[in-house]
Structure formats: structure tokens, C-alpha cells
Amino acid sequence: MTKTGLVLVCAAAALSAGAEGIYHEGWIDRNKNGEMDPYENPTLSVDERVADLLGRMNLEEKTCQMGTIYGYKRVLKQIHPTAEWKTRVWKDGVANIDEHCNGVRGANELTGHVEHGELLNEIQRWFIEETRLGIPVDFTNEGIRGLAHWRASNFPSQLGIGATFDKELVRRIGEITGKEGKALGYTNVYSPILDTVRDPRWGRTVECYGESPYLVGELGKQQVLGIQSQGMASTPKHFAAYSNPNGGRDARGRTDPQIPFRDLQEILLHPFQKVFTEASPMCTMSSYNTYDGIPVTGSPYFLTELLRNEYGFEGYVVSDSGAVERLYKQHGVAVDFKDAIVQAVNAGLNVRTNFRSMEHFVEPLRELVVEGRISEETINSRVGDVLRYKFQLGLFDAPFVDPAAAPSIVHQASHEAATLEAARKAMVLLKNEGNVLPLDPEKIGTLLVTGPGADDFHPMISRYGPGTSDVITPLAGIKALVGDRVQVLHAKGVDFKDARFPGSDLIPMPPNAEEQAGLDEAVSLAKQADALVVVLGDDHNTIGESLSRTSLDLPGYQTLLAQEMVKTGKPVVVVLMAGRAASINWIKQQVPGILVCWHGGEKVGQAVAETLFGDNNPGGRLPLTFPQTAGQIPLCIPHRKGAWGAQNKSADENGWGATRAVDPLYHFGHGLSYTSFEYSNLKIAEGETITVSCDVSNVGKVDGDEVVQLYITDEVASVAPFDQVLRGFERVPLKPGETKTVTFKLEPKRDLKMLNRENEWVVEPGRFEVKVGTSSAPEGIKLTGGFNIR
Numbered sequence: 075m076t077k078t079g080l081v082l083v084c085a086a087a088a089l090s091a092g093a094e095g096i097y098h099e100g101w102i103d104r105n106k107n108g109e110m111d112p113y114e115n116p117t118l119s120v121d122e123r124v125a126d127l128l129g130r131m132n133l134e135e136k137t138c139q140m141g142t143i144y145g146y147k148r149v150l151k152q153i154h155p156t157a158e159w160k161t162r163v164w165k166d167g168v169a170n171i172d173e174h175c176n177g178v179r180g181a182n183e184l185t186g187h188v189e190h191g192e193l194l195n196e197i198q199r200w201f202i203e204e205t206r207l208g209i210p211v212d213f214t215n216e217g218i219r220g221l222a223h224w225r226a227s228n229f230p231s232q233l234g235i236g237a238t239f240d241k242e243l244v245r246r247i248g249e250i251t252g253k254e255g256k257a258l259g260y261t262n263v264y265s266p267i268l269d270t271v272r273d274p275r276w277g278r279t280v281e282c283y284g285e286s287p288y289l290v291g292e293l294g295k296q297q298v299l300g301i302q303s304q305g306m307a308s309t310p311k312h313f314a315a316y317s318n319p320n321g322g323r324d325a326r327g328r329t330d331p332q333i334p335f336r337d338l339q340e341i342l343l344h345p346f347q348k349v350f351t352e353a354s355p356m357c358t359m360s361s362y363n364t365y366d367g368i369p370v371t372g373s374p375y376f377l378t379e380l381l382r383n384e385y386g387f388e389g390y391v392v393s394d395s396g397a398v399e400r401l402y403k404q405h406g407v408a409v410d411f412k413d414a415i416v417q418a419v420n421a422g423l424n425v426r427t428n429f430r431s432m433e434h435f436v437e438p439l440r441e442l443v444v445e446g447r448i449s450e451e452t453i454n455s456r457v458g459d460v461l462r463y464k465f466q467l468g469l470f471d472a473p474f475v476d477p478a479a480a481p482s483i484v485h486q487a488s489h490e491a492a493t494l495e496a497a498r499k500a501m502v503l504l505k506n507e508g509n510v511l512p513l514d515p516e517k518i519g520t521l522l523v524t525g526p527g528a529d530d531f532h533p534m535i536s537r538y539g540p541g542t543s544d545v546i547t548p549l550a551g552i553k554a555l556v557g558d559r560v561q562v563l564h565a566k567g568v569d570f571k572d573a574r575f576p577g578s579d580l581i582p583m584p585p586n587a588e589e590q591a592g593l594d595e596a597v598s599l600a601k602q603a604d605a606l607v608v609v610l611g612d613d614h615n616t617i618g619e620s621l622s623r624t625s626l627d628l629p630g631y632q633t634l635l636a637q638e639m640v641k642t643g644k645p646v647v648v649v650l651m652a653g654r655a656a657s658i659n660w661i662k663q664q665v666p667g668i669l670v671c672w673h674g675g676e677k678v679g680q681a682v683a684e685t686l687f688g689d690n691n692p693g694g695r696l697p698l699t700f701p702q703t704a705g706q707i708p709l710c711i712p713h714r715k716g717a718w719g720a721q722n723k724s725a726d727e728n729g730w731g732a733t734r735a736v737d738p739l740y741h742f743g744h745g746l747s748y749t750s751f752e753y754s755n756l757k758i759a760e761g762e763t764i765t766v767s768c769d770v771s772n773v774g775k776v777d778g779d780e781v782v783q784l785y786i787t788d789e790v791a792s793v794a795p796f797d798q799v800l801r802g803f804e805r806v807p808l809k810p811g812e813t814k815t816v817t818f819k820l821e822p823k824r825d826l827k828m829l830n831r832e833n834e835w836v837v838e839p840g841r842f843e844v845k846v847g848t849s850s851a852p853e854g855i856k857l858t859g860g861f862n863i864r
Contacts (some may be wrong), residue, residue, distance in 0.1 A: 075691060085850055086318060086556075096264075100116060100241050101115065101271070101471070102114060102470070103208075104207055105207050105208060105517065109716060113130070114470070116470075116471045117798070120383050120465045123465050124458055124461045124465060128461065129409070130207060131457070133443060133444075133453075134440070135206065135207060136453050136457045137440050137453070137608040138163060138164060138166040138167040138168055138263075139168070139425075139457045140419075140424060140425050140435075140436070140439065140453075140456060140457065141425065141432040141435050141436045142168070142170050142172055142426065142450070143168055143172070144429055145176070146175055146779075147380065148429060150171075153175060153193065154196065155196065156348070161434050161541060163433045163436050164354045164432055165204070166206070167201065167207070167211075169390075169425045171211055171213055172215070172662065173214070174194070174197070176216075176425065177224030177225075177542055178222055178480050178537050178541045181541075181542060186267060187257070187258060187477075187481050188480055189474070190480070191257065191258055191477030192477045193716060194258070195210050195477065197213075198473050198474060199474075202473065202536070208772050209464070210469035212464060212469065213259055214260065214263075214392075215262070216264045216537070216538040217251045217264060217301075218261035218265045218267050218281055218536075219540075219673075220247075220539045220540050221254045221258070222252075222256055222540065223255075224541055224542045225543065225544075226254050226540040227484075227485050227489040227493050228493060228535075228539060228545070228744070229492075229539070230672055230674045230675040231653065231674075232281050232282055233280050233283070233672055233673075234496075234672030234675070234699060235316065235496060235500065236283035236698075237502050237672060237696065237697050238499040238694055239694070239697075240499055240804050240805045242296075242493075243295045243496060245297075245300045248265075248266075248296060248298065248301045249300040249301070249303055250489045250492055251263055251752060252301070252303065252304030252306040252308075253298075253304045253489075254485070255304075257475065257479060257480040257483040258484065259475050260306070260683070261306060261469060262273060262307040262309070262467075263539075264309045264359060265301065265310070266293070266310055267294075267295060267312070268286045268290055268294045268310045268312075268313075268345040268346050269312055269317030270285060270290050270317055270341055270342055271285045271317055271710070272318040272342075272708055272710055273318060274654040274655035274705060275622050275624070275625075275626065275654070275707065276322040276622055276654075277324040277617060277618055277621035277622040277623075278618070278619055279318070279653065279654040279698070280604070280653030282317060283697060284697025285697065285710040285742060286697070286800045287341050287342070287712075288344070288801060289803070291346075291347075291348035291849040292348075294348075295348055295353045298310060298331040298355045302356065307389075307463070308353075308356065308358055309356075310349055310350075310354065310359070312360075313361060313370070313381065313391075314338075314343055314358055314361060314365070315338055315343075315347055315362075315363060315370065316331075316363050317342065317572060318331040318333050319331060320365065322623075323622055323857075324621065324622035326404060327622075329363040329404070329405070330363070330364055336833075337574050338365065343380075346358075347385055350381070351385055357390050357463065358387065358389075358392075359392050359394050360377060360392070360393050360394060360397055361394055361397065362394050364405055369397075369400065369401050370397075371423060371474070372401050372407065372408075372421050373421055374421045376422075377391055377422030378422040381422065382422065389459065389463050390424035390456075391421055391424045391425070392424065392427055393425065393458075397418075398414050398418045398428070399428060402414045406578070411438060412438045412442060415439055415442060416448055419442075419448050419452060424456045424457075425460065440665060451809075457542060462721055490677075493677050494680060496675060497674040497677040498681045498684065498685070499779070500672050500674055500694050501671060501681060501682075501685045501690065501692040501694050501746075502695060502745045503669055503670075503745060503748075504650075504668040504669070504670060504744065505666065505667060505668040505746070506666070506748075507666035507667070510645055510647060510667040511667045511669070512685075513561045513605060513686050513687050513688075514687075515556050515560050518605050519561060520604050521552070521560050521562050521563065521604065522562075522565070522596070522599050522609065522677060523562060523570070523609070524564065524565050524566065524567040524596045524600070524606065524635065525632070525635060525649075526567070526610065526613065526630075527547075527609035527613070527649070528547065529547045529549040529550070529564060530613060531544065531545035531547055532613050533611070533653070534673055534674065535614065536673075537619075539756060545676050545678070546676065546677055547678070548607070548609050548651075548679045549679065550679050551681070551732065552682070554682075554683065556687070563599045564599075565592070565598075566592060567593060568589065568593060568596075568630055568631040569592075569630055570611070570613040570615060570616055570629060570630060571630040572585065573589065575616075576623070578629070578763045579623070579625040582762075585634070586618065593631065593634065595636060596639070597639075597642070600642045601642060605646075606639045606644050606645065607647050607686065608648045608649070609648075609649045609651055610628055610635070610636065610648060610649070611651035612629075612652055612653040616629050616653075617654055618653070619668055626703065626704045627657050628656060633658075633660055636660070636661050637660065638666060640664050645668070647667035647668070647669065648668050648669070649666065649669050649670075650666050650670040650672075651671055651672070651673060653672070653674075654698075655698050655699060655700040657700070657701060657702055657703050657739060659703075659739060662739060670696075671685075688748065691749065691777060691779070692745065692747065693745070693778060693779030693780070693781065693805065694745055694747070694781075695744060695783075696740055696741070696742055696849075697742070699738045699741060699742045700738055700739040701738055702737075702738065703735060705734075705735075707795055711798070711799075711850055712795050712800075714795070714797065715794055716794075718731075718736065720736045721733065721734065734738055741854065742800075742849065742850045743781070743849035743854060744849045745781065745848075747774075747780070748776055749774025749775065749776045750772070751771065751774075751780035752856075753769070753771075753856035753857050754769045754771070755769040755815075756768045756858075757768045758859045758861050760861045760862065763820065763821055765820075766802070766817070766820065766844055766859075768815070768816055768818040768857055769814070770808065770814055770815075770816055771811075771812070774810060778808060779805055779808070780848070781803060781806075781848070782804050782846065782848075783803050783846070784803065784818045784846055785798070785799065785855070786798065786799055786801045786845075787842065787843040788826070788828070788840065790841070792830050792838060793830060795828070800850070802818035822837045822863060838862060839862075839863050841860055841862055842860060843860045844857075844858060844859045845858050
């Protein structure tokens with residue numbers, strides 16, 4: 075018996091005593107006619123099976139393969155199939171069921187790992203046995219920082235993962251996310267986010283890998299490959315031009331991206347192009363926003379010409395929730411919902427998702443086909459993409475999971491270890507004046523841990539990741555590490571935001587009585603301590619979806635708390651539990667030690683403690699630029715030559731005077747270590763592939779990771795080139811005295827291409843400068859050279 079046949083027979087025996095007749099060794103009689111029809115035959119090609127099934131489907135069945143059921147408690151009111159289901163539109167099938175009993179809206183008895191697999195098997199069985207053609211359902215779920223399920227493995231935010239600069243780690247995170255999703259019965263993970271941050275005021279900055287399209291593309295590719303290696307589908311989002319809304323605005327304002335066509339192609343679309351062409355994700359999600367006044371979800375250019383014809387995408391496109399409705403409710407390009415459906419489906423959309431009933435979309439869709447506003451040929455094409463995906467994923471041949479195996483898979487020991495590794499590798503040391511770090515527990519009798527992030531687990535919980543987790547907070551991690559060697563005091567001091575937020579970003583005022591009392595408590599305890607750790611940053615109320623900011627300063631009275639701590643004269647270390655770039659100007663100037671832990675997942679507190687006390691040498695790097703002020707935005711890489719240029723300080727016929735802050739607070743790629751590294755022996759070999767190599771040595775006294783970064787500058791081009799673009803990075807572990815050679819290979823057609831004046835992708839001949847170093851800052855570049863393209 076084949077493995078597939080064994081799975082099917084076992085599943086049939088376990089799930090149904092009355093339906094054994096349709097389950098056979100190696101195939102399922104989905105239309106219950108006693109024969110193996112072509113679409114039921116696993117030996118035939120996918121195209122043959124799709125064509126046969128499409129030919130058997132009526133309009134009702136086809137349109138159902140274009141709708142989503144949001145699961146319990148999102149929209150669906152029942153957990154299990156009920157008699158009512160035979161009266162609902164999905165009696166004829168469904169494309170997918172999203173987030174069913176994943177615990178995001180509260181745990182119940184069926185979010186348990188065995189119970190959840192049993193539940194999704196039961197629902198899958200219903201669609202096989204109770205619909206005419208037995209077309210399987212795609213079970214979708216979120217998963218950008220670990221699977222969005224109760225007590226799944228909880229990783230750092232995507233921004234924190236971006237800070238690791240570790241492709242192999244991201245591949246394993248993808249594998250773990252896919253493996254846990256598969257074990258629980260899901261078949262498709264909405265991950266990764268491939269949006270490139272260009273304005274850190276944007277609330278979803280925390281959910282992105284960073285501002286460099288190259289970094290986003292390389293890490294996103296590994297996440298897709300990891301997820302899909304487990305027999306799961308990956309759905310990257312949000313396609314496209316989503317991450318640069320006008321003014322960094324969010325919620326209903328996430329539209330009208332302020333970016334020219336050439337930058338759209340070379341920056342925002344770069345990660346999607348790389349991932350679609352090199353990792354072949356099986357699905358993607360269309361975004362809410364417009365580009366140049368045209369909604370992406372209603373754009374044939376984005377959904378067909380670019381996505382399918384240029385990038386070769388063959389999967390199905392699912393809308394972001396409500397994106398179709400926005401064509402008429404927000405963007406004003408459709409007269410009503412039916413007009414919006416016409417535009418979206420004709421543009422290339424396969425499946426509509428929203429927090430509404432499935433009938434809300436499917437019934438008008440059927441009317442539009444009857445009215446001739448959407449052709450049956452178009453419906454066949456859209457449904458064919460969905461069916462092809464389901465065949466390719468194996469849902470027609472092996473639709474069930476083994477629920478009993480889930481507890482040994484989800485959050486197993488090796489997965490938990492990976493969450494700790496990720497938290498450690500995400501740590502970025504911004505400043506270490508006077509070697510205040512690492513702290514020595516033998517020299518500290520009493521330590522105060524203060525700040526709103528000191529003992530708060532909420533920033534580690536996301537509705538796009540595990541809804542419930544056992545989070546180790548920084549306070550808990552420090553206490554566990556130092557034991558009885560150090561007396562640890564704690565006072566919250568201040569909240570992440572104050573009572574007047576966000577108005578306090580505009581008009582600063584003194585704390586109210588309650589807020590002052592919290593500050594006073596922290597000051598009182600600080601006077602009793604020998605050293606102070608202040609955990610500041612963002613929580614789930616100041617960063618995330620629909621939580622854009624006006625300012626990049628720390629919200630509330632967090633900077634005031636740091637100032638009060640510095641006034642005590644005790645050694646102070648600030649830990650930034652950040653979800654975006656932070657304009658920490660005063661802290662940078664006055665606090666000797668600054669460590670960024672991001673929203674570091676379930677093990678964040680252990681990683682913070684180990685890093686503070688030297689058991690973990692921080693090796694992360696900033697995945698985005700930290701401006702001095704929001705007034706400098708846009709301030710990110712890559713940027714065109716001269717875009718960051720200083721003003722003239724001497725008389726000039728076009729004006730003069732130094733009137734603005736020019737440089738960033740911290741450049742992209744910045745990060746320090748407890749050891750030191752030296753670079754040498756740059757070699758550049760020209761040919762069809764350009765090979766760049768250098769030696770990196772650990773010249774310090776402790777083990778450490780260096781992130782070697784390769785930047786390229788096109789010296790002269792037909793279009794003003796970027797000042798420098800990241801085109802390679804490697805995270806390299808080195809022991810004291812050890813030297814390693816790091817090698818990068820540049821493929822000109824991939825790594826040196828640009829849009830010329832005719833908007834054609836070309837590699838122009840000329841000289842390219844090579845820069846290798848520790849960051850994008852001028853002082854971070856350690857070796858330079860060049861090569862010629864002829």
C-alpha cells in the first residue's frame with residue numbers, strides 16, 4: 075500500500091463509519107459515482123485533472139471556489155458543521171476557511187492541538203462527503219512571527235527577524251511555521267510580509283523585515299522556501315506598493331503611496347519579483363491601496379500583466395480583507411459593490427476575503443456572470459487557478475492530518491530552542507560607552523529594572539502570530555539569570571503611552587499625579603540600586619496595524635524616565651523594545667549603553683538578560699535607518715545620489731546655510747559587539763559572474779558574530795543611480811583570533827539591473843564601486859574596490 079493510500083484508509087476508518095465507500099486505496103470517489111474519474115486520478119497530470127473537474131462544475135460550484143469563510147469567531151458562528159451548512163452558499167464548496175479556531179479571538183476547547191486537527195479533518199470530510207463534487211477546502215491562517223495559533227512557537231516580530239541578517243535562521247523559522255501549521259490541519263500560511271518600509275511612522279513597520287528591498291527579498295525567499303518545504307502553501311503579502319502610504323498613515327489612510335514608478339519597480343516590487351521568480355509561492359494577497367490612483371485589487375497591470383505575465387506566478391490571488399469593497403467604499407472608482415467585483419475579478423483576483431458572510435460576495439458574483447459583466451471564460455480561468463493550487467498541494471489526494479501527532483510537533487523542544495536563538499540573534503547593540511556592557515553580577519549588589527517593557531508580555535503577542543504564549547519578560551529573564559547573586563528591584567515607572575497620547579506628541583505637558591507617582595517610585599528605588607536597566611519602546615497600543623505615529627520619539631514619558639534615571643548618577647542601560655525606528659536623541663547622547671531587543675518573541679527576556687550580562691554577544695544589525703526626527707523622513711536606503719546631501723555652509727548663488735539635521739541617528743546596518751573585527755584582502759574577480767571576497771577576523775577576546783555587508787554603487791548611469799544598494803550580506807560567527815573568508819557572487823542580470831529612461835530592464839556598461847563593511851554608514855565601510863561591466 076502506498077503512503078498516500080495508507081493515510082486515506084486510516085483517515086477514513088477514523089473519521090467515518092458511514093462513508094468508507096468513497097475512500098479507496100490511493101484515491102477518493104469525491105463525486106460518489108463509484109468510478110475513478112479523471113479529476114480523482116492521482117496518476118494524471120494536474121492540468122488534466124483541472125480540466126476534467128472544471129468541465130463537471132456548474133456556476134454555483136465555480137463561484138464558491140472564489141469565496142472565503144472567515145472562521146469562528148471571526149465570522150463563522152458554528153465550530154462544527156451543522157445542518158444549517160446545507161442551506162448556506164458553501165453547500166456547493168468553498169475556496170478557503172480562514173483562521174478557524176486558531177485562538178486569536180480567544181481559546182476554546184478546540185484550539186487544543188489534537189482537537190484542532192480533529193476539527194479540521196471533520197470539516198474537510200464534510201466538504202468531501204456533503205458537496206456534489208467533493209472539492210477540498212484550503213485552511214488558511216496567519217503566520218508572520220510563528221503560526222497564529224494557541225501556544226505555537228512564538229518568534230520575534232518580522233522587524234526583529236530582519237535584524238538577525240540570518241538567512242539560514244529564517245529558513246528554519248519558515249520550516250517550523252509550516253510544520254506546526256501542517257500538524258494542526260492548516261494548509262496555507264499568510265506569510266511572509268514582503269513590504270519594504272520607507273516611512274517608519276507607519277504602524278506595520280513592526281511586521282516587515284526592514285527598509286532594504288534586498289534584505290526583505292532575501293529573507294522573504296527563505297521564509298517561503300521553509301514553509302513550502304513542509305507541504306504547506308505560503309501566501310506572501312501585501313502585493314503591492316502597500317508599505318509607503320501617504321504620510322505613513324494607516325487604517326483607512328493606507329493608500330496613495332508617494333513613490334515614483336521607477337522606485338516602485340526597483341524598491342517596493344523588488345522583494346516580490348525575487349520571491350515569485352526564485353521561490354514560487356503558491357498564493358499571494360492583493361493589497362488595499364491604490365497606486366497612481368488605481369486600486370491594486372482592481373488593477374490588471376498588477377494582478378495580471380506584472381504578477382502573472384512578468385513574474386510567472388501561477389497560484390491564486392486572495393484579497394486582503396475588504397480590499398474589493400474599498401474600490402467603491404473608499405477609493406471611489408466603482409459605483410457599487412457589484413461594480414467593484416467586476417473590476418477586481420476581471421483584473422485577476424481569484425478569491426475575495428472580508429469579515430462578511432460568504433454569500434455577500436458569491437451571490438452578486440453569480441448575478442454578474444448571468445448579466446454578462448464577467449464572462450464564464452474569466453470565471454473558469456480564476457477558478458482553474460484555485461483548483462490547480464489545490465491539486466498541486468495534494469488536497470485532492472491526502473486531505474487529512476494525523477491529530478495525535480500534533481502535540482509532539484507543535485512547540486517541540488527544537489522549535490522552542492529556535493525561538494531563543496532568534497531572540498538572541500535579533501539583539502542589536504547601539505551604544506556601549508565605557509564598556510558599560512556587559513554587566514558584571516559580581517560587582518552589582520542591587521539592580522533596578524524599570525520601564526514599561528520590563529515586565530510586560532503584551533508586545534510579544536500579535537494577532538498575526540501565536541495568540542497565547544508563555545513569554546519570558548526582561549524582568550523574569552534577569553531574575554532567572556542572576557539568581558541570588560544580585561538583588562533585583564522593579565518599578566514600572568511609566569506606561570508606554572501617557573494619558574494624553576497622541577496629543578502629547580504635539581503639546582508636551584507635565585505628568586499628571588498618577589503618572590508622577592510612578593516616576594517617583596522608580597526614582598526612589600533607583601537610589602537604592604547600583605545599576606539601572608530601563609526597558610522602553612512600543613507595545614500593542616503604539617505599534618502595529620492601524621497604529622501609525624506622528625512622531626518617532628518614544629511615546630509618553632519614557633524619555634523622562636530615562637532622564638530621571640541618569641540624574642541619579644548610577645550606570646544606566648536602556649533596552650529598546652521597539653517596533654519601529656526611534657528618535658532617541660537624548661538617550662543616545664546621555665545613556666552609555668543602548669540595546670535593542672525589538673518585540674523578541676517568547677524568549678525575549680532570557681535573550682535580554684544573557685546579552686546584558688555577557689552570555690550572549692549581540693550580533694544583530696539595524697534593518698532600518700533611525701532618523702534624528704520625523705522631519706527627516708524619507709530617510710532610508712537605498713536613495714538616489716545626493717538625496718542625503720548636506721547643505722552648503724558658505725555663500726552660494728543658489729542659497730546657503732546649515733538649517734537642518736542631515737545625518738541619521740543610526741545608519742542602516744549599524745550594530746556593535748563585545749568583540750572587535752578587522753577586514754582585509756578584498757578581491758574582485760570579473761566575468762559573467764562577479765565574485766567579491768574578503769577576510770574578516772575576530773581580533774577581540776570573545777566569540778562574536780559579524781554581519782558582513784556588501785554595497786554596490788553604479789558610478790554613472792542613464793538614470794540617476796542609487797547612492798549605494800545592498801547586494802549581499804552574511805552573518806559570520808568567529809572565535810577570538812579566527813579569520814574567515816566571505817564570498818559574494820553578483821549576477822549582473824539579477825544584481826546590477828536598472829530601469830533605463832525607456833523603462834526597460836537593462837544592465838548598463840560602466841564602472842561599479844564595491845563597498846564592504848559593517849554598516850551603510852561612511853565609517854562602516856572598511857574595504858572598497860570596483861569592477862567594470864562591458
